Amino acid sequence: MTDDVLLVHGGTPLEGEIHVRGAKNLVPKAMVAALLGSGPSRLRNVPDIRDVRVVRGLLQLHGVTVRSGDEPGELVLDPSHVESANVADIDAHAGSSRIPILFCGPLLHRLGHAFIPGLGGCDIGGRPIDFHFDVLRRFGAVIEKRPEGQYLEAPHRLRGTKIELPYPSVGATEQVLLTAVLADGVTELRNAAVEPEIVDLICVLQKMGAIIAMDTDRVIRITGVDALDGYTHRALPDRLESASWACAALATQGNVYVRGARQLEMMTFLNVFRKVGGAFEVDDDGIRFWHPGRPLNAIALETDVHPGFQTDWQQPLVVALTQASGLSIVHETVYESRLGFTSALNQMGAHIQVYRECLGGTPCRFGQRNFLHSAVVSGPTKLEGADLVIPDLRGGFSYLIAALAAQGTSQVHGIDLINRGYENFMHKLRALGAQVELPNSRAGVKQAAPVAG
Structure with a gap:
């Protein structure tokens, strides 16, 4: 098991090439979708991350055979013998993830019943599951x-x-x-999310035999069918991880080629990256991101649901904005508690002030609810190494970026949480020339308990 503390010796630009595989926000859901099929499914471009391992374990508990395929990053999932699972076993596997809530519909179709224990996930604001249960009741559960x-x-x-x-x-x-997809009749979903990972999941379900129409204005209509087959699908690349490495290149004044990154799903990010002053070049196999050597620009930014600027891009970019000249304004409209990570950046030397008011162009749903959801970042500032405790997945990778950009050594606690969404991140850091080490039993370094993901 990876030690839970990482020593980061900062001040070295990241340079080199890394490879990003399938999206964390698609692959586990596509694995759950395999439960709906009458035959085996084949999923390619699967990253080796903790969320994938959690779902694999839960599927196997329910009788699904999961094995590696013929190529690296390929899984074959056979749901021919779906069965009920032991409650204690489900709880043991599911405590570190929110994905088990998505097992409900498929298990109700396959077995007529399902059990969902308490759920974990990153602590970045309210993510109530009550609405999931309300939806399932609407279907007749x-x-x-x-x-x-x-x-x-x-x-x-x-x-x-x-x-x-x-x-x-x-x-x-x-x-x-x-x-x-297997319910009787037509389902009409209004105000639906339309993120690229949602569209890719729809592609998976359509390959299985589902009838799903995406209309304008966030309306999705699903015509239920009697049965679904398996699928063969290559997962779209992880645009959120790709952007994280792009921000790392910018903050450290580096040059990183992200093999597997794709322009289409990253267009909004690429526009902002260019406004800040970052440079990028797109080719058929990936995107190169680098710091062009000129001062970075302060910007005004609001997060939003797709096609807006994704909330998971915000935290890594804020680290880069500490190195921009002037005042940057960041308005977080998706998760009310996502700016909590900035206090650690201030301890490293950043100048970030958070506010309860909406500092963006339009008021949002958090504006009158006393949440610190806007930030003003004043830069550029020199960052110094510090002791850091990872708060959540994206905030954790952002701390790594800050530690890499800082002068001196940082101790980053709770790095196991990063394994939820970043495949082989230690190997990738070293491939880019980062000066990092696992202290093992080094005296004086506190071993933090693993953080629930």
Whole structure:
């Protein structure tokens, strides 16, 4: 097991090439979709990350055979013998992930019942699961709260329904898709999320035999079918990881080629990256990101659901903005607690002030709710090494970027959390020339407990 503390000796530009595989926000969901098929599915471009291992374990608990395919990063999933799983085993596997909530629809279709324990995930703001259960009730599921979790039953075949989301939630949209495809009748979902990973999941389901239409204005219509087959699919690349490495190149004044990065899903990020002063070059195999040597520009930025600037891009970019000249304004509109990571950057020498007011162009749903969801970043500032405790997945990688850009040595605690979404990140750091080391039993370095992902 990887030690949970990393020593980072900063001040060295990242230079070289790394490879990004399939999206963390698609691959585990595509694995869950395999439960719906009558035959085996073949998923390619799968990253070796913790969320994939969690879902693999949960699928195997439910009788799905999961094995490696013929090429690296390929999984073959055979759901021919789906069965109920032991409650304690489910709880042991699921405690570190929120993905088990997406097992509900497929298991209700396959077994007529499902069990969901308490869920984990990154602590970046409210991510209530109640709406998932409300959606499942709309399809006809009966839900009973028990001490160990939620027990769900489908006394009859689930039926299509009309749903309008109060906010275009990715998780809620995935729940509807995975449940509606085998439900009786038509499901109409309004105000749906339309992220590239959602579209790729729809492609997976269509390959299986689903009938799904994406209309304008965030409307998705699903016509239920009686049965689905397996699929063969290559997952789209992880645009969020690609952007993280781009920000690392910018913050460290480096030059990083991200093999596997794709322009189409990153167009909004690339525009902002260029406005800040970063340079990039796109070719058929990936994107090269580098610092051109000129002072970086301060910008005004608001996060939003796709096609806006993704919230998962915000934290890595904020680190780069500490090196930009002037005042940058960041308005976080997706997760109300995502700017908490900035306090550690201030300890390293950054000048970041957070505010409860909406500092963006338009008020958002957090504006009157007393959340620190806007930030002003004053730069450039020199960063100094520090002791850092990782708060969440993207914030954790952002701390790594800050430590790499800083002068001196940082101790980064809780790095196991980064394994949730960044494949082989230690190997990639070293391939780019980063000066990092695992202290093992080095005296004086506190070994932090693994953080629930």
